[in-house]
Amino acid sequence: MADFDAWQPTASMDSLRTRAQVMAQVRGFFALRNVLEVETPMLSQASVTDVNLRAFETRFSHPQSSQEQVLYLQTSPEFAMKRLLCAGSGSIYQLSKAFRNEEAGRFHNPEFTMLEWYRVGFDHWQLIDEVDALLQEVLDTPPLEIVTYQQAFIRYCDFDPLDISLAHLQQQTSRLGFNDIAQSETNKDVLLQLLCCELIEPQLSQERPVALVNFPASQAALAKLEPEDPRIARRFEVYYKGIELANGYHELGDPQEQLTRFENDNLLRQSKGLPTITIDNLFIQAMHQGLPDCAGVALGFDRLMMLKRQSSRIEQTMSFFIDNA
């Protein structure tokens, strides 16, 4: 972009009109299903422990305090929405801004719009059906296909990702063309994520949306483990035309297990030389009150718009991009 028109929006007016229409369509979709729209704070006293996320920090100068308070811009509205669920909200959804530092590119802007929703009484399979219904309504897609993480690796990488040893996984990664990373990386999940990004995602969902299900337990994030098979978690990701669109869980309800996962994140942070993050106590307190059995999913709204408009870059769906925000 030449300097003289740097002030111009990065989306066309037509694209902004489509965006507004889809927002209205999404609100209609949830109104019909009696899911309550909510708003939760974007500024929070606590942040996430996830090793691969970095929150923006800012400082609050309270008019009645001489001390500034550190606040974080939310990386997703998950914890606040779960506190509402613990307080008895019933099924809820939110269309909100989320912020992630160090993320910018064709599919990333550090400030983006997330559509996140929770369905009380649903498991992840029922929620996948609802994501499918939403995609069919907004994008007119063919019915979604379910593929397990294990099937995807066997199909595109020719090995079984569950129960694999580090040495064997390094060998496979090297065979598949990533020798440098294979030799220096000792975290199995990083190697699996590399192969998933480079070899599976681009091929997986060209014809129809795909829900990749049964992620390894080590990548459970905030999902319940599968009671029948503790190697896998009740976590899914939805892709369409190679784009990662949504991530969902049959939500973990055990506060002790939740706390342990946060603590493990912090241990992993320490081993990588990253700062540890203060665990969100208000969230853990709410979990002790009791999270109703529910499934939840976060869907990148700007990416949904990329698919709707067949845009090649995310800034074509937003009024202004980080480069000219």
Added chain:
Amino acid sequence: MANYSTNEFKAGLKIMLDGEPCNVLENEYVKPGKGQAFNRVKIRKLISGKVLEKTFRSGDSVEGADVMDTDLSYLYNDGEFYHFMNNETFEQIAADEKAVGENVKWLVENDTCTITLWNGSPIAVTPPNFVELEITETDPGLKGDTAGTGGKPATLATGAVVRVPLFVQTGEVVKVDTRSGEYVSRAQK
């Protein structure tokens, strides 16, 4: 040489890969919502000329390559080496056949070429975008024909073969675009 992290990989950065200096062409950020970030980098190897894609973990770093471009005049070929000179310092540099490669057919005495040096040694020679060369051989064309009918092949003084319009004759000097290898016009002389 300094090390560069993936977030410094801009187009044009010169880095070392598998012992060969490379030019970064593109750098794409890839990150799963839950998981490690990667950079998918498109690279041109400067000696073999091969273009390839390589994935790094975001934050990985690699050694920079001591590569610089310098503009020098082409002097002559002694049968083995191609000699170039800096017109201000009169310092001379000899490039071998491998460094000159296919561009040998565009080397015109006294033309200014860009020589790419790696650790001080020439690894590539880029001719000017336009060179003027005499036609040494072409079929006599039809009188009165103007450009646009496909033309005919013409051999130039350096051995290069380009398509020229039918009206251009042996002995004439023509201007050629070295990037596409296409005839531009008769030389203005």
